[in-house]
Structures are given as structure tokens and as C-alpha cells.
Amino acid sequence: MLNSEKAVNRMSRRAAMLTIAGVAGTAGLLLFGYDKNSASASGGPPPTPIVPTPTPNLTLLTYRGHTSGIVSVVWSPGSQRVASSDQNGSIQVWNASTGKLNFVCANAPAGPTRLAWSANGKYIAGANGSNVYIWNGNTGALLKHFKVQSTGVTSLAFSPGGQRIATGSYDRTVQIWQVTTGAHLLTYNGHNVAGGAPVVSLSWSPNGTQIVSSSSLLGGSGESSTSVKVWNTTTGKDVFVYDASHPSNAVAWSPSGSLIASEKYVNGSETIQLWSPKNSSGYGLIISDPLSVQKIAWAPSSQYVAFVLSSYQGVDPRSRVEILSAAGKSFMLDYTGHQPNVRDVAWSPDGSRLASGADDKTVQIWQAPT
Template sequence: MALPGSLLPSALSGSPQPPTQGNSQGIASRSRRKFLALGIGLGAIIISSGAIWYASSRHDTLSFTPKSTAHPAIPTAGSILFTYTGHTEPVFSVAWSPTGKRLASASYDDTAQVWNAATGGAPLVTYRGHSGVIESLAWSPDGRHIASASYDNTVQVWDAATGGSPLITYRGHTAFVESVAWSPGGQQIASASADKTLQVWDAATGGSPLITYNVHLYGNKYGISSVAWSPNGKLVVTGGYDNKVQVWDATTRKGVLATYIGHIGSVESVAWSPDGRHIVSGAFDSTVKLWDSNTSGNALVTYTGHALAVSSVTWSPDSKHIASASYDNTVQVCQAI
């Protein structure tokens, strides 16, 4: 189906395949993440113990090596520059500020933290306004504010420089909020919840939603896991637990304008290309699919490089490449088309 309006250039998060009853969805989502976190922690303990034993057993044969005076090696692609360890529980979402100088991260420890993108170090801001897990966050286009979505059923907007108390607490949802996205113009925020609604609301005032879509009325039985804006700010694209990618009118309440079918697992993440021409989706079926944003047809390309579920996808600024993150512990970058 053709979509209205031209898409103009402009400027990641995920959840599991749901059970058949919506009310158990949040529990399943949190349980899977907690299980993964415990598994990772146990693995780290085992590996650390093995390293200590090995070092002890080799103590007598180790020789002293003078400290090298050579200049440090220049980082190569894929090398870790630093590791940020400010959170005490698994981290669910991370977003780069528009200036590129800071990163914000959201965690199972009920905090959002802002930190220096060049050095890591101690958090510059620790936001504690939520009473539950923070699932998703997004920067405002001007970099002054952050919107965070939580298992406490709220989206909160707060000062990115100081944290403090929330400037706005949006209470339009009746279940935990899965995903949040700030419109390119900065005037609206879109949020998707386990209450099976997609809502668009005023970023400056909160208040009542400007648009509410009950997604089950549009063929989605289970709800939405991910939401992203089109570059022109007129449309939003969602990834659903029903394995579908859907495009929604974000200004005039026309509902679903296009539906893309092809995944055989819940769609964990969606992103619109900066040039407005394509949509990418990553799913629990371990695939990444590329779609034409102007027509609702079959996937243009299906990438099958991952061994496990794809948790997040994002575009390069020039719309030529796609990066995808997976539970197989890899991030892969591929040619878009």
C-alpha cells in the first residue's frame, strides 16, 4: 500500500516472544532477562575461578617482564575502548546523545545513567525517578532531556544534565511500557506498552494522549515491543509480538497504513532509515529483514547471519549499512541493499 507524504531525511530495544495470554507477558519478559543475567553472572564466576587457579598453578614458571615503553597501540575496529560498569543489574537500553558526547543507559536496577561517551568513568547523572525496571530510553533531539519507559507503567521526562525529579510523568498506560521514541521535531513522544496500546503524546506537557491505538483492533493480539519514528515525523513503525511490522499514522488517527509479514518470531526491534526509504526489523527468529517503506510487500532482503534472536537494529547515518545485535553475543554490520 502506498504511504502518504514524502519521507524526508532525519535521525535501539527488544523483548521476548509472548505467551498466549497478555497478562503474563511482562512476567515472561522479565523472567527471560533475569534468567539471562543469572546465566551470564554464573559464567563469569566460573571463568574467573578458572583463571585464578591457572595463574596460581603457573606461579613458579612465570618470569618477570619489564614494562614496555612502547607507545600504546592505536585502537582497531571492534576493539573495546572502555567498559562502563555503573549499573548493578543487566542493562536493557543505551542511547547516544545528539552531540555524541554522552551516553544514557537504562537498567534492571531501576536507574538510568548518563555518562561520558569518551571515557566512561563514574556516572555524570544517575536518575532514580522510577519505581521499576527501566526498559527503554530516548534523548530529545536537542539533547536537553531524556524520556525513560519503565515497568512502573510510566514514561518520565527528565533533565539530562541534572537528573533530579521528573519534569513530566506520563501516566497514559495501564501496564509496563516497552518502548519509547522521541519524534524528530521534538514535539511528540510515542510509547508502546504491554497494555496493548500505542500512544502519541505531547513531549512538553504529557497530559492526555494525542493519539491512542488499541493494537488488538488492528490485528495485533499480543502487543508491541518496539517503536520508531519516520524521519518526517508523520508516521511510526512498530515491531509486534505477533511477528508483524506495522506502520501507523502519527498525526491524523488513520491507524495502520502498512503491514509487513515475514518474520516467524516476535519482532524485537525496528528502525527507519534516515533517508526514509526503508525499514529494518530484527526478530526472535534470528533474522534481520529489510522492507520498502513506501509499499507493504515482501521483504526486500533477509539477513541470516545470526545464530540466535536479534535484539536490536539500527541504521548508519548515510542509510547504507545496518548494525544488528543478537543473543549470539555478536553485533553484525551489513550492506543495506
């Protein structure tokens, strides 16, 4: 359980930006300039370049290739491309710097598809209904299609090595599959108990030996069973139970492996719980907000946590992405560039940018804090 809960000190967006800019240097310069005082009038040393500092929250690119609301966004391992899916079933891969479309995934199913991109870059996976599709990450050619759960997939993630894929579903199980053959490897039934709820989020440990998974009715009520568990990906046995009393909409394992982030609604307040996968010790980042956390994404450095705040009941103009310091000491910034509702956020593997998608049919690339 938590040792303590530290309240997040919320600053205004302007104050947060100024704080970050003060640490990082002069913010917002888009071109190289020169310090004219560094050169003598008699032709001394050349002017010293003033290196532009990225401005956190700055929108770098807006991708408008979709004709319906965005469902999922994922980055290629090299941080050069983004794959995005929409409500109509189109899965598009495009250049994250120029917005130029590279290809559309072939034979994609109709309707919303959740996406994942393998760390080796070879595969893009999509979950639609009770099916998983595997596409070539460089061409979009369909490589494999297999049926997984009869009640529909809610979440999916590649193993760190890219050879296995885990899927969570409405039937309250997590399944592990071999990517290239579709062979079933393991079923985890830790959430499949009386009073349980669908498995809505899962994340692999960086070494691939464990998974953290969570269950929730996503805004509903009635579930009473354990909602967050860490378990072994070879045996399917529980390593430990983190939370036995609260549903959790989202979980994410930090790239460093030292922390897990999970959403929790406690006493009328949304929180991001940060805790050790070894002994569950940690603390909570309190978010005093009427909206629900629906997605969590770690910075590659494991220093920041980004998350989507959105509404289950309908369009809410307050829907946005927020970033918090993983140290639990201060509010960093929020990103409100979308029209609501925001549906997904993903951090680029090089740590420089984030991609977010919303019901406004756009994917936006924006500058990460440095």
C-alpha cells in the same frame, strides 16, 4: 485506523539481492577496477574507474569483545563508533570500521543495560533496573546516576536535542528527565490504566514536541487497554490514540517525521503498521512469521524499516533481522549472520550500515541497502 493492509511480497534472499543489485549497479566489488575498453590502444584517455557498489546484507565486521549475550547496540552520531552492552553488564565503545575497542564505560552496573546515545554526541545513557546512568560519550566517564522508577525501566530515548531523556517502565508510566541534573520533568500516565501493561517502547518526534509510546506484556496475554498513544512532551496530554485493542512490542518515529512504525499482531500474523502521526492513516506490512517483532529501526532516509524477529520462548534458529521498503510494496532482504537469538538492531546515522547484536555474544556490522 488503517485504510488498507498490503501484503508483503516475499522474495527469496537471492532474488531480493539480485533485485537490489540490478537497481544499484554491479554488486559485491570490494576494490576499484577498470574498464579496459574505455582506453584506446594508442594511449587514449585513461581507463574509466568502475565504482564498487555496496552489497546489501554483506557482513563488514564482527565484533567479539563481549563474553555474554548482547543486550543493546547504538551508534555514535558520526557513525564512527558503536556502543554495545551485554548480559554481564559490560558496556563497550568501539570503532565501527576496525573493531578496535575505544573504552569501556566506567562504573557500569551489573546485568543487562539498555543504551541510548544522544544526537549531540555528548552522552551515552544506560537503563538498568530502576536506575539511569549517564556517561561521557567521548571518554566513558560516569557523569550522572539517578533512580527513576521503582519497578524497573524497560525503554529509554534521548530527545532530539539531547537535553532530556524519556524512560518507560513496568509501572506503565513514561517519565521525562533532565539529562545533566537528573531532575524530573514530567510523568505520562496514559498507559497506567486498568488492564494496562508495561510501557515497552517509545520514540520522540524529530522536533521533540511529541512521543509515541506502546505497552505490551511482551509475549504474554491479558492486557486490554490502549497500547499505542501519541502525546505532548510538555503537557503530557494525549494528541491521539492510535490503537485501542492490540498490544505493541515496538514503535519508532521516522526521521522525516511523516510516519510512525509500530508492531501489531493481527489474526495470527505479525504486522508492521506504518501510519501518519497526524491522523493515523496508513497501511500494514504483513509478516507471515511465527516469530515476534521485538525492535524497529528506521533508515535515516525514512525509505526502509529494519526490525528484529525473535522468540520469547527460547532459542529459535529462524531469528534474524529483516528490512522492508517503507513504500509497502516489496520485501527487501533479511540478515541471518547471527546465531540466534537476535536482540537488537540499529541503523548508522549516515545510512550506510546496520549494527545488530545477538545471544551469540557478537555485534555484526553489515551493509545497508542503498
